[in-house]
Amino acid sequence: MNLIHNVDPRVMSDLIIGLSDGLTVPFALTAGLSSLGDSKLVITGGMAELVSGAISMGLGGYLAAKSESEFYYSQVKKEKQLFFQSEDSIADELYDIIIDMGATESTAESFVMDLSKNPQAMIDFIIRYGKGLEEPPEGRIVSSAFTIGSGYFFGGFIPLIPYFFFATVAKGLLVSVLVMLLTLFWFGYLKSMISMGTDCTRWTRVSEGIQMVFIGSIAAGSAWTLVYLIDN
Numbered sequence: 001m002n003l004i005h006n007v008d009p010r011v012m013s014d015l016i017i018g019l020s021d022g023l024t025v026p027f028a029l030t031a032g033l034s035s036l037g038d039s040k041l042v043i044t045g046g047m048a049e050l051v052s053g054a055i056s057m058g059l060g061g062y063l064a065a066k067s068e069s070e071f072y073y074s075q076v077k078k079e080k081q082l083f084f085q086s087e088d089s090i091a092d093e094l095y096d097i098i099i100d101m102g103a104t105e106s107t108a109e110s111f112v113m114d115l116s117k118n119p120q121a122m123i124d125f126i127i128r129y130g131k132g133l134e135e136p137p138e139g140r141i142v143s144s145a146f147t148i149g150s151g152y153f154f155g156g157f158i159p160l161i162p163y164f165f166f167a168t169v170a171k172g173l174l175v176s177v178l179v180m181l182l183t184l185f186w187f188g189y190l191k192s193m194i195s196m197g198t199d200c201t202r203w204t205r206v207s208e209g210i211q212m213v214f215i216g217s218i219a220a221g222s223a224w225t226l227v228y229l230i231d232n
Helices: 009-034 039-085 087-100 105-115 119-130 140-164 169-199 202-231
Strands: none
Touching (some): 039 140, 087 105, 087 119, 105 119
16 A cells, blocks of 8 residues: 555546546446347457547546646746736735735735745745645656556456457356456445545445445446347
8 A cells, every 4th residue: 555655646546537437438338238149249349449438538638637737837827927017916915825824914924025035936835825736747648648548448458358258248248247346346445545545444445345336337237228128
């Protein structure tokens, strides 16, 4: 667990997003296609969805990270322009932030006076504590796209694996369901440990695991039933 906590929280968040979708959407699709009774169709359709889904998820992560970066730097640029137009306005904005944080007027005045000697530090403080924004890490855009996309592909490939080893689709579906029930449970269990840390109780971990199993089962069952009804 120490290794997990050393990973950038944003990277871990991207990985969880990719895995969450990857463990449910492709599972539902393969379960639905299995009702047609053709393992080759399940594998072909599943792989096509995996590739397109991973690209789509990766692109979504890329655009989201790009928008986050653009918004951050636009706010920095705006504050810099405001500083050069009116240094007093920046000082007043900084003063209000310090007061809102619970400081006394004398402390706020002293803090503004000290920080005004370093305009960049003044702007950085306003961006971080006034607007709640942090500078995106270098390479964040590419890493977000890769992490979400690869997480989706890896998670979605798991329910496909049994179909490569069983000649009949019924056996492949049965093993795929059993594997995915275990995978979904442990994913929910571990996800709660990562997101909540040591404060997470065992019951919370178990309930998160059961919730993931429930969601995946509903999605897969609905897909299987819909395809079955359409085909018949």
